[in-house]
Amino acid sequence: MEGIVGYGAYIPRNRIKVEEIAKVWGADAPSYKRGLMLEEKSVPSPDQDTITMSVEAAKNALMRCLINPKEIGAVYIGSESHPYAVKPSGTVLAEALGATPEVHTADLEFACKAGTEGMYVVLNLVKSGDIKYGLAVGADTSQGAPGDALEYSAAAGAAAFIFGRENVIATTLETYSYTTDTPDFWRREYQYYPQHGGRFTGDPAYFKHVVGAAKGIMDKVGMKPSDFDYVTFHQPNGKFPFRVGKMLGFEKKQIETGWLVNKLGNTYSGSSPLGLTAILDVAKPGDKVLIVSYGSGAGSDAFIFEVTERMDKARDLAPKTRELLDNNKCYLEYGEYAKYRQKIKKAT
Amino acid sequence: MTTPSRYWREIPQRYRLEANKCKKCGFVFFPPRLICSQCQNRKFEETKLAEKGKVLTFTIIRVPPQQFVDQAPYAVGIVELDDGVKLTGQIVDCDFEDLKIGKRVKIEFRKIFAEGEAGILCYGYKFVPE
Ligand SMILES: [Zn+2]
Numbered sequence: 260m261e262g263i264v265g266y267g268a269y270i271p272r273n274r275i276k277v278e279e280i281a282k283v284w285g286a287d288a289p290s291y292k293r294g295l296m297l298e299e300k301s302v303p304s305p306d307q308d309t310i311t312m313s314v315e316a317a318k319n320a321l322m323r324c325l326i327n328p329k330e331i332g333a334v335y336i337g338s339e340s341h342p343y344a345v346k347p348s349g350t351v352l353a354e355a356l357g358a359t360p361e362v363h364t365a366d367l368e369f370a371c372k373a374g375t376e377g378m379y380v381v382l383n384l385v386k387s388g389d390i391k392y393g394l395a396v397g398a399d400t401s402q403g404a405p406g407d408a409l410e411y412s413a414a415a416g417a418a419a420f421i422f423g424r425e426n427v428i429a430t431t432l433e434t435y436s437y438t439t440d441t442p443d444f445w446r447r448e449y450q451y452y453p454q455h456g457g458r459f460t461g462d463p464a465y466f467k468h469v470v471g472a473a474k475g476i477m478d479k480v481g482m483k484p485s486d487f488d489y490v491t492f493h494q495p496n497g498k499f500p501f502r503v504g505k506m507l508g509f510e511k512k513q514i515e516t517g518w519l520v521n522k523l524g525n526t527y528s529g530s531s532p533l534g535l536t537a538i539l540d541v542a543k544p545g546d547k548v549l550i551v552s553y554g555s556g557a558g559s560d561a562f563i564f565e566v567t568e569r570m571d572k573a574r575d576l577a578p579k580t581r582e583l584l585d586n587n588k589c590y591l592e593y594g595e596y597a598k599y600r601q602k603i604k605k606a607t
Numbered sequence: 608m609t610t611p612s613r614y615w616r617e618i619p620q621r622y623r624l625e626a627n628k629c630k631k632c633g634f635v636f637f638p639p640r641l642i643c644s645q646c647q648n649r650k651f652e653e654t655k656l657a658e659k660g661k662v663l664t665f666t667i668i669r670v671p672p673q674q675f676v677d678q679a680p681y682a683v684g685i686v687e688l689d690d691g692v693k694l695t696g697q698i699v700d701c702d703f704e705d706l707k708i709g710k711r712v713k714i715e716f717r718k719i720f721a722e723g724e725a726g727i728l729c730y731g732y733k734f735v736p737e
Binding site (some may be wrong): 272304305306307308310311314315318342344351354355357587589605 | 619622623676678695699700715716717718719728730733736
């Protein structure tokens with residue numbers, strides 16, 4: 260059966276605390292921390308972008324499966340922050356791994372669900388028998404406009420998954436997608452920061468699609484929330500995943516393992532995929548895992564995985580997601596952060 | 608100014624640390640060579656540099672070349688990789704106070720510089736604390 264043969268995460272070392280951002284804009288930090296359940300977020304170094312983080316996450320995924328990179332037949336990066344407007348990020352990634360030239364590569368975009376889109380495509384290419392292995396990465400270095408509510412959450416990180424048919428560490432039991440035209444968040448060409456529909460981003464957008472995809476996939480396989488050991492949802496803030504979990508009938512303890520957002524922020528295309536990596540880091544053979552992404556615009560992809568015996572051999576071969584999140588942190592002041600994210604520029 | 612063609616030619620080394628090793632004396636060359644400078648042998652095997660090592664020496668660059676102006680001040684060091692090869696590169700994500708000779712570092716894939724506002728983005732290896 261097809262599934263994940265290797266997975267890897269990457270999180271930059273820099274962090275900025277909610278208090279540090281709130282101080283600059285005269286906002287009330289405690290109410291953001293309570294209201295959004297956010298404490299701090301990751302910030303990429305000036306020499307990091309979606310491409311560099313994708314390479315590091317993918318190298319970690321390769322370390323867990325030890326396959327020949329030349330056998331990777333497809334490489335997809337899902338992101339809303341591809342460094343080039345025209346020139347695929349995936350070309351650099353495929354070259355850095357040594358997967359070129361016999362490889363199909365494309366960049367995917369769908370707000371925060373571009374990462375799971377890549378997973379969906381490579382999984383089905385593997386299923387069709389067209390490729391032996393395929394690599395899907397969800398990565399973002401997202402930006403919120405200064406002072407906007409999104410500035411407290413927009414973060415950076417990447418998660419990579421290699422799918423294949425042999426030596427699978429997590430078998431894919433089912434997939435399901437749920438998509439409508441819902442204008443809750445967008446960015447027009449040549450605009451630096453995105454726009455969002457404020458409160459409209461909740462009920463008709465995130466909750467409707469995540470619930471729709473979660474219910475859809477559970478109906479398809481005849482499973483109920485209590486049949487799962489772990490679940491991870493897209494994490495735009497700390498509250499939404501718990502609220503949507505409760506609506507669906509999941510318990511807090513099923514959600515917590517993959518819930519990284521309070522210390523990580525919203526890594527957009529990397530969000531629920533990074534949650535999945537944190538779950539795979541601890542899941543035992545036989546455990547069943549549900550992941551539901553969400554991308555504004557709007558849609559959700561859902562996957563059900565069952566962890567295999569082989570996981571115990573693969574897990575320790577690369578850094579674990581919680582280690583990347585908790586160790587080696589470097590806290591930034593707002594000024595450094597503004598410089599790192601090119602919100603301010605030096606005179607030339 | 609780095610032309611796209613020069614950058615492109617160096618991709619196997621910049622991205623994948625591809626080197627070659629003399630089949631006779633075992634000396635590793637980065638970038639690869641056609642004739643061994645140690646023993647004049649012409650037979651090599653392909654290899655890749657180790658991705659971890661320790662700082663042999665370093666300096667802080669405060670007056671950098673044009674493409675690196677936005678990054679100054681920054682550290683550049685010579686690192687002895689675990690396979691014995693000595694490699695020069697930037698050392699990043701590390702406070703200067705923590706930077707010491709003998710410090711363990713590893714290689715990460717980073718953006719080296721952007722060619723102005725509209726040119727190519729150049730990627731490659733840098734060192735970060737292990
Ligand atoms: Zn020789």
